[in-house]
Amino acid sequence: MNKNGRDRVDTVLLALLLVGMILALYMAFLQTPRESTMGDLQRIFYFHVPAGITGLTAFAFNFVCSVMYLIRRNRWWDNLAFSAAEVGVMFMTMVMITGPLWAKPAWFVWWAWTPRLTSSLILWLLYVAYLLVRNYVPDPDRRAMMSAVFGIVAFVDAPIVWFSIRWWRDIHPAPMLETGGLSPSMRPALWVCWLVFQILFICLLRRRFFLESTREEVEWLVRRAETAR
Amino acid sequence: VPDEPQRRREGVDEDMNTMNYLFAAYVAVWLILAVYLYSIHSREKKLRQDVERLKETLGKR
Numbered sequence: 001m002n003k004n005g006r007d008r009v010d011t012v013l014l015a016l017l018l019v020g021m022i023l024a025l026y027m028a029f030l031q032t033p034r035e036s037t038m039g040d041l042q043r044i045f046y047f048h049v050p051a052g053i054t055g056l057t058a059f060a061f062n063f064v065c066s067v068m069y070l071i072r073r074n075r076w077w078d079n080l081a082f083s084a085a086e087v088g089v090m091f092m093t094m095v096m097i098t099g100p101l102w103a104k105p106a107w108f109v110w111w112a113w114t115p116r117l118t119s120s121l122i123l124w125l126l127y128v129a130y131l132l133v134r135n136y137v138p139d140p141d142r143r144a145m146m147s148a149v150f151g152i153v154a155f156v157d158a159p160i161v162w163f164s165i166r167w168w169r170d171i172h173p174a175p176m177l178e179t180g181g182l183s184p185s186m187r188p189a190l191w192v193c194w195l196v197f198q199i200l201f202i203c204l205l206r207r208r209f210f211l212e213s214t215r216e217e218v219e220w221l222v223r224r225a226e227t228a229r
Numbered sequence: 230v231p232d233e234p235q236r237r238r239e240g241v242d243e244d245m246n247t248m249n250y251l252f253a254a255y256v257a258v259w260l261i262l263a264v265y266l267y268s269i270h271s272r273e274k275k276l277r278q279d280v281e282r283l284k285e286t287l288g289k290r
Contacts, residue, residue, distance in 0.1 A: 012274050029248040041247035044254045051258070090265045101254040105247050200262075207269055221283035229288060 006210075013203050020196040027189035035186075044102045046189055050197035052120075055163040058088025058201060059127065059158050066151035071145060078144035079216065081151055083208035085130050087201060092124045107171065115164040116172040123161050126154040140219065 028046035035042035065081035068074075099117070100110040130150050137143035165172050176182035182190065200223065 039247050040251050043251055047258050048254070075256070094261050097257045099256040101250050101257065105250050112241045181279060204265070204269075207273075211269060211273050211276065214273065214280065218276055218283065221280065221287065225283055225286055 010203075010206065013199060013206070017117055017199045017203055019197065020192070022201055024189070024193045024196045027192050030184050032189045033183070038106060039103060041105055044098055046193045047197075048095060048098040048102060049190065050194040051091045051098070053194060053195040054201045055088050056093035056158055056162065057097055057198070058084045058091060058205075059123070061205075062088060062127075062151045063155040063158075066148040066155075069148040070152075075140065075144055075216065078147060079153055079212040080205075080209055082131075082134065082147060083205055083212055085127050085151065087204045087208055089124065089131060090128045090204070091201070092120070092127065095120065096124055112171060114170045115168040116170050117162065119157060119161045119164050123154075123157045126157060130154055139216070 007131060015047060024046070028043055032046075034040060061084040062081045065077045065084060069077035069081060081213075099120075104110050105114070132149065133150065134143055134147055137146055174181060
């Protein structure tokens, strides 16, 4: 895609994101009814849950790109995998901060070592390690290969996070959409917030990927400058 | 047993307390996003400068 086409896609995505964010804020804070037990505190749910799902989506994307890199050995896949992991860590950081902020007034503790919380923390740490480890491998091909393997192994924890509240007893709220625990009047706000977070993920991933492409261009220019000496 | 005005006051205090947590979570989400966007922007700016500088160096040779 040329620069004009890319700019047009970015403009459309940003317009969608802006309209979506305003709508999501209106629905999460004004349109949905106040929850009877938790009161307004429950409204954290409208960005905690979509951030968590988007973080897992980003890690799944990283997994697919890592597999594709191992098959094709093309750096394009590695750049995409790395971009997805970084954006995923950002969304998971939101989850790791908003979760305890909900837990303190609801459970009277900031943190509990339950299966869902522990596996989520491990997942976050695994991908932080993925980002850090890349800095210590100077050779681009070795770095890409090592990252692909790390990405595939790290993703093993993602299904554990997702299914932990189904497999084991946990004080974390049950999956409300599946169990029907979420009132129908609250569902549209959750879906809209989820959609907005997905658009935000696409916008950030594109931006991060172009940054990685520029970094690759710099590496190539540095190599050319060194051979020209 | 607390009287009705006291119970109402406690309810208001509890509401304010949960609103503080909601506000903190909301601020945290926007802050994380803002910091991340700023970090992408500053890295992009630096890399663009590097590209220009390297192209200039290679052009001179």
